[in-house]
Amino acid sequence: MSQSLNLPYVALAVCIALSIYRFLVYPLFLSPLSRIPSAHPLAKFTSLWILYIRYRNLENSTIHKAHQKWGPVIQLGPNELSVNCVKDGILTVYSGGFEKGDWYNLFANYEGVRNMFSMPLSKQHSSRKRMLSNIYSKSHLQSSPTMSSISSNLIFDRFLPELNSKGDTPFNIYALFSAIAMDFVCAYLFGLESGSNLTQDEEFRTWFLDLYDSRRSYNFWPQELPRLTSALASIGINLTPKWVNDANKEIEEWTLSMVDKSAAVLEKTQAQKAEALNEADIGNFPTVYSQLLSASAKAAGKDGPSDHNRERLEIASELLDHLAAGFDTTGITLTYLIHELSQRPDLQSSLRQELLTLSPQITQSNNPHLPLPKSLDTLPLLNAIIEETLRLRAAIPGPQPRITPPGGCTLGPQGEYPNIPSGIRISALAHSLHRNANVFTNPEQWLPERYLTSSDEQLKEMRRWFWAFGSGGRMCVGSKLALLEIKYVVAALYTNFRTVVVDDGGIEQMDIYTAPPRGGKLIVRLERVED
């Protein structure tokens, strides 16, 4: 009798004991993560703290401060870590090919059609990447007659005329940089004629950039709480505003129209290779589209793809990701570069002196002849300025999440943390890697000189920590294209003009995935340089 009375109490006591074990003893003392410093006292027990930080868009700054205080490996939640070191850090996670997990689902387009960036598993990912990496390699970009024609057209016929038209009227150079970056990437994807025309068509530019911006920072719910988000959606509660979905649809439609124009160009010219086209048409060759089309056909075997509309969407989803990944990041980088240089008139003059050694110089009188991309690679100051901007103002500054693999891993610069289990979310962030004061002295300062005066050994170390494009198998496929266009744009600008900041209100970077200036603008005035 007394025994049966006690039963509920025994059950309760067991429950309490189990909970104490599960939620206190285990995470604090027994878990392999227990020795890892916690970014916040709650982080060992619950994800609510880091969710709140993310909800408030404070992630980068919070994690950076935690690394400064607690060292290179920290815990963000019961199943989540952040690393800030190269050895047993980014080398293990990113060069080690840890998988991406579902955080990247959101980057699929056309209602879930995956692209390289959002594919969760490396097997699928690497077969897509093999199709694309060659055309984005430095050697291919530098020897492609299409790229050369695109560069000349965009610099001489679009970018310089647009700058010339400004006179001394102040204007928002962030919007212009976004436009020229979009035209570059679209011209390479689809060909000049089928690509975008944001540099010259100001009305379309404004429409597109407003549309694109309207959907920023609605990633939190679907990305961090995907199950809750879709459960709520299934009962009619949408956490993403309707206009975000509408804006995405419009961007998807626009991309499809460029895909279809590219298809028509290939059909009309019957060209498999740009070289088969005559000189006047060579810039119209849809390089990336054509490569993806033929590689997918090959992968599908001799019967060809079974579903043509599906194939069209697969290609469009991939290319939409490239244009989105390519234009904003590049525009942001250029904007911060100009912001810094505008405050250093002496450095602007030194840069100009360096640019005047190019042959031919990038002046309108030399249209259509640009110096070769390789000659831009040999200019030390130009390259230092770009590298330093990518370091201090990484356009994607925040965490790139991955999942620890079956079998787990070891972390910490000296391997301090062995036996990390599988299934843990883990990330590094460029913002923190780029602010290691042992590697970059005065890390908060924009000092291109550091690349000109450091020893070879220091330079090597700086490059090991450089992470603006990520690293490993899922590193940015477009980094060489980005560098090529950034070099041409900066060279064209400073060969012909000086820049003066008129209004930099809101120039600080937003703390979101792709991180533009908070104010969405940088207002500058140009001064033509006279020889």
Ligand code: HEM
């Ligand atoms: C300054 C300019 C750029 C920056 C800072 C940048 C940065 C990055 C970073 C950090 C990643 C890795 C993300 C991760 O690990 O998950 C990435 C991936 C990617 N980027 Fe870029 N990017 C830039 C320009 C471009 C351009 C011009 C393109 C055009 C093709 C591009 C296309 C891509 C693609 C397709 C991926 C996914 C690669 C993969 O999953 O294998 N990016 N980018």
Ligand SMILES: *[C@@H]1O[C@H](CO)[C@@H](O)[C@H](O)[C@H]1NC(C)=O
């Ligand atoms: C781009 O737009 C401008 C302004 O609408 C137009 O004059 C120009 O012909 C267009 N260029 C191309 C290549 O479509």
Ligand SMILES: CC(=O)N[C@H]1CO[C@H](CO)[C@@H](O)[C@@H]1O
């Ligand atoms: C892109 C971004 O949000 N950068 C911020 C990251 O956090 C630091 C503070 O540690 C801010 O200064 C940056 O602006």
